[in-house]
Amino acid sequence: MSQLATVNPGIGQIFRFLIQELKPRGPIFTPFNIITGAIMLVGAYVLVIRFIYGLGSVTNLSQEFPWGLWLGFDVVTGVALAGGAYVITYTVYVMRVDQYHSIVRVTVLNSLLAYMFYGSALIFDIGRPWHALNPFIGNNFGYSSVLFLICWHFMIYMVATAIEFSPVVAEYLNLQKARKFLVKLTLGTVILGITLSMLHQSGLGALFLMAKPKIHPLWWSEFIPLLFFVSSIYAGLAMIIFEGSLSHRIFGDLIPEKSHHAFEGIVFGLAKGAAITMFVYYFFKALLFIHGQHWEHLSDGWGAWFLFEVIGFVLIPAFMFAFGYKNRSIVIIRIAAVLALLGVILNRLNVSVITFKWYLPDHYYPSWQEIVVTLAVISAEIWVFRWIVKRMPVFKPAH
């Protein structure tokens, strides 16, 4: 090692730096670590089985239900919840509203990790992952496919978001010149990121357009892409409130006093934005409902389930956001954020899994293995998030 260091001090230093940085900071055997660690181990085991014996060995997927929890939750829902980055970068970099700047880095990091983990969870779900690069190479371009578009957008968006976040890494590694250069790329990548987000957030909805006869008419509409886009705006805002509130509790010591106070003001702004977006979304939903003459569908259990989603998890949290903003109640806003997030999760799962082939007597439900892998993906993301925020200047500027 030392010899290597003398021959090439650069590599040796980098190696030592990596070793030192990979070590966990803080206690290792906390209840959180033990539980999530166990989940990840079991998840890894499930994935080994999946790659040896096929998808059928660990999932409840079938010929009737080709898409389940991994696609419906990890990919379709996970990406919706990562919508915060494009909303906040728009506000800060395009509209130059400085007040929201203190949450840009953490929001972009969350979004980047969400795409890396949830978007990439597609790899577990597709049957022939060794062909995963086919949409990107060779004469295999399915130009008419929405999924082709999404594959490309996921990839380009991840690169764009990584560049948006890269100045933080440069600060962490003390590379001033690189940082100066990378910062110059920010506006371009931000605008690219916003554009791509508009397209793939709606594109995830467009995946279900051709499944028209299979999705319950209360959930299928030719406007699913627009509905998905509009709801991803408030999903992102609610996620920032939810995640921010947790981060300020868990990583409180990493966050400067000033940002701490600023965050309350930010939350009120986000709440107002979420309230307005949710009212628009609700109005859109109501319009489609009336226009589609869906009254007769309300008579059965599916109708009740629809009202449960739209009133319980869109209209009510919209009012709560508005009320919380007006009365300066951070508690009500936090509850509204949780309800709004549940509403988006419910909506995405309803479209992609729950109301899919609602007419069949036997319905798909996820196996325990599918649930464990989903939890493992979330756990892994949290571990990486924690590793980064404890080392890089995500909550505060470089020293």
Add this chain to the structure above:
Amino acid sequence: MDRRAFLKTSLVAGGAAVTGREARAQEEAHPEEFVGILVDTTRCIGCRSCEVACGETWGLHVPDPVNDGALEHERTTSDNQYMIVNRYDTDAGEVFVKKQCMHCHQPACAAACPTEAMKKHPNGPITWDGDKCIGCRFCMVSCPFDIPKFEYGDWNPELKKCTMCFDRLKEGEQPACVAACPTDTLMFGTQVQNLSIARHRIARHPDQYVPHIYGDREVGGTGYIYLSAVPFEQLGFRMDLGRTPYPEYTREFLYAVPAILFGVPAFLLALNAMTGAARGDPESDFGWEPEFGEDE
């Protein structure tokens, strides 16, 4: 050239520029006509010779039609059977119906496929290419007839569906099921031939057929077309699929993509430049970066 002539010429030229691709496509036309199969369910005796022939040709499950009692319940195709015959109790008594890939003229599966693994050939059949497929199963989600089947029990799964015996067609042979049919229930031919035969039978024997050719208009037309003595809902056909070709449902979205891809960045760059100028930011372009945090 007077003004009217000039306008007219430029309009035509502009129109040609916009629709150029379509015009060229029409010129090339189809060198071959779509082929397909006519299924006359009034002739089927339920012998399932077609099922046996299909299984033998493709190395799939070869059923034992005499003893396996498979007609007792309604079946679907599977990753081990490209086609099946079901029995339905209808107003006209027992009717047997063969089911398999419909080989849509404008297939949802091919439009869904991100790698063109599902391919519609110029002569009609839709086939699957294992070198391209990533196994995303978007074709299964999109297919209005739920035809592509996935090998869930395999580490290297394939998508299984009827190919209309694409390889046999290349050799000039008929599809295996058609060749095996002892009653002329199945007729192989060009789409135009099949449709005129079907219409002719309905016109000649209005008492024997319902005046409906399933697959003539459904989902924009399919390679397989069906004749029946009873309304098709009694034969397990979905009647709510509509006449719109399924790729149309995503076409509008895909058309919007370039509009957003170029319109939105232009709009955002303008907004950014204008806010920068209004605020008097010293560097009102790409290098702009607000102060972070400002603590310590």
